Amino acid sequence: MKVRRNKTVLTGSLLGAMAIVATGCGTSSGNSSSQSAPSTGAGAASLKTVDGLPLPQYTGKATLTWWAWVPNAQKEVDIFEKYYPNIKVHLVDAGAGTTEYQKFSTVIQAGSGVPDVVMLEFDVMPEYIATGALQDISPWVSQLKNRFTPWTWNQVSVGSRVYGIPEDTGPIGLFYQSSLFNKYHLKVPTTWNQFAQEALEFHKLDPSQYFSYFSNNDGQWMFGLLWQAGCIPFQGSGNNWKVDIDSPKAVQVFSLWQKLIKEGAVQSIAAGSPEWQKNINAGLYATAIGSAWYDSEILVPYDHNLATHKWRAAFIPEWTPGDTMDGDWGGSVQAVTKASKYPEAAAIFAAFVNAAPAELAHDVAPAKDGGGGLFPAATAGFDIPSFKQPNPALDNQPANVDIFEKESPRVNTKFQWSPWSSYVFNELQTEIGKAFAGKETVQQALANVQQAVVSYARSQGYNVTT
Known part of the structure; x- marks a missing residue:
């Protein structure tokens, strides 16, 4: 990519x-x-x-x-x-x-x-x-x-x-180190509940490592999580838009990550930072939520121990068993x-x-x-x-065929980007950062983003409903 x-x-x-x-x-x-x-x-x-x-x-x-x-x-x-x-x-x-x-x-x-x-x-x-x-x-x-x-x-x-x-x-999938999964007898999670359970169990088995990481500087990646969960933050065209950023499902998504970060099973980190690059190379994360291009854009440049870590790709975990909806990142x-x-x-x-x-x-x-x-x-x-x-x-997994060609048609077609993505990303990154630091709840953080985006959109001359 x-x-x-x-x-x-x-x-x-x-x-x-x-x-x-x-x-x-x-x-x-x-x-x-x-x-x-x-x-x-x-x-x-x-x-x-x-x-x-x-x-x-x-x-x-x-x-x-x-x-x-x-x-x-x-x-x-x-x-x-x-x-x-x-x-x-x-x-x-x-x-x-x-x-x-x-x-x-x-x-x-x-x-x-x-x-x-x-x-x-x-x-x-x-x-x-x-x-x-x-x-x-x-x-x-x-x-x-x-x-x-x-x-x-x-x-x-x-x-x-x-x-x-x-x-x-960039249909989204779950990347995981099969070497660690084999070592600790972990199962590849198929639902987000299983993902959370595996994360907590893995951290108990090896407190020196994280089950995954949360990209706290990437609003587009965060929206990919919402997309995959079925959230529809924006609907409209032209000057008329509906904004629904603080939906119960969105609260559920970020609350799961907040819990895992608080328990120490997931690291909140700026993707692309020197620390993050070092951690990728060291194999500090057992899994990563990434797109079809994650291997070529992240693993190949930053993980110089691929033969040892043995990364593979799997389907993105489901929020509801049997619901194969996916989102996109990039x-x-x-x-x-x-x-x-x-x-x-x-x-x-x-x-x-x-x-x-x-x-x-x-x-x-x-x-x-x-x-x-x-x-x-x-x-x-x-x-x-x-x-x-x-x-x-x-x-040597043919991941394009095994995973991402199948994930591509599952991407939710109802999802829309708004005309204010740059502003939205800034607000989301800021408020979620506050929530994960314990300064406010996830629900309050998303409500703040909702209010800020609606006010901004209206100041730009858009007709906005909620």
């Missing part, structure tokens, strides 16, 4: 920049487009088959700028240009995650320097859709909807309008900007690099071997031979 950013408390400058864009951009940004998208849906473009994909005929010439942090992204450009020699793509690494978003918000506000295609994560899509920064590309890509895992298309759509092409996803999109002079060409590029078989073969290949290291949103990627191979980082 790509290098992920931890959703630490964002700087005031970034939140301010996004707020300025939201209030100042309206429904357009940057240069005016010379190819405005028709308001009609699929069928507005004449299609041809390109590497198995039905894509628009495009005979003109275009030069696009693409902001992305995908490993080995130039290879994606090279493949695309073989099929579309009339469309040239200039790749720019504007930084990953927050670094890129700050630059993107700045150029949108400035009205110049806006890329044609920009890589965004699912959780910030509503923010940029609300600002009018992104182009509706449905006239050119609606026919591709069924080629993607259904919930991912929901993340890039508002009604019939489509604002980007899903690239990759995942990204290639979105076309409203400022692009060539939105049709940009839409073709975004679709091709994320769904064409020639691209998918590259995308799912390990980054260390020159590939993208992605868990693809396009379901055809599941059929690529390299996707199905045993994973040496997971004791």
Whole structure:
């Protein structure tokens, strides 16, 4: 996978920049487009088959700028240009995650320097859709909807309008050290109650280690836990939203983690910190809650004792036995900007690099071997031979096939991100930190987040119900 950013408390400058864009951009940004998208849906473009994909005929010439942090992204450009020699793509690494978003918000506000295609994560899509920064590309890509895992298309759509092409996803699973489980005769938990029981038992058997860790600096990861539990914190579109952050289920989720942290069975720690890196390498955690890309982005870079620890992947524990609902942590999109002079060409590029078989073969290949290291949103990627191979980082378990290909369609399709993710993450991290430090209850912490988010959203001009 790509290098992920931890959703630490964002700087005031970034939140301010996004707020300025939201209030100042309206429904357009940057240069005016010379190819405005028709308001009609699929069928507005004449299609041809390109590497198995039905894509628009495009005979003109275009030069696009693409902001992305995908490993080995130039290879994606090279493949695309073989099929579309009339469309040239200039790749720019504007930084990953927050670094890129700050630059993107700045150029949108400035009205110049806006890329044609920009890589965004699912959780910030509503923010940029609300600002009018992104182009509706449905006239050119609606026919591709069924080629993607259904919930991912929901993340890039508002009604019939489509604002980007899903690239990759992060269905959540349980990673565990089979060496420790064998040593202490532990069972891989299938429910969260079992997870808690195993955690307490493990800590009694070996007080020097933790059963797992809680990423206290990653609001996106925390929301992945809520997603998997069936929570629906946000519902709506446009200016009308319902906010339900402090639901009983959300209280239940964080209360479980609070109890395990208080008992010493789980460590609350900033993921990515030097201490955390040291602990991963030392095998201090018997388990970890991670995405399909966890092995390539966390274990391979930070655990240099994989042969000893023998990590494997399992299905995420269930809150209710038999309810196989999952959530997502991470995942990204290639979105076309409203400022692009060539939105049709940009839409073709975004679709091709994320769904064409020639691209998918590259995308799912390990980054260390020159590939993208992605868990693809396009379901055809599941059929690529390299996707199905045993994973040496997971004791040669073919985890993509055994676990994550099955978890992917279980991701709750009703979950939505709000237009205020950056603000929400900051508030959640702060308040949950207070609760875990014993300064307030979990219920009070979530109520505080609820109140703060509702007030913030209303201050930004949104109609909010609770």
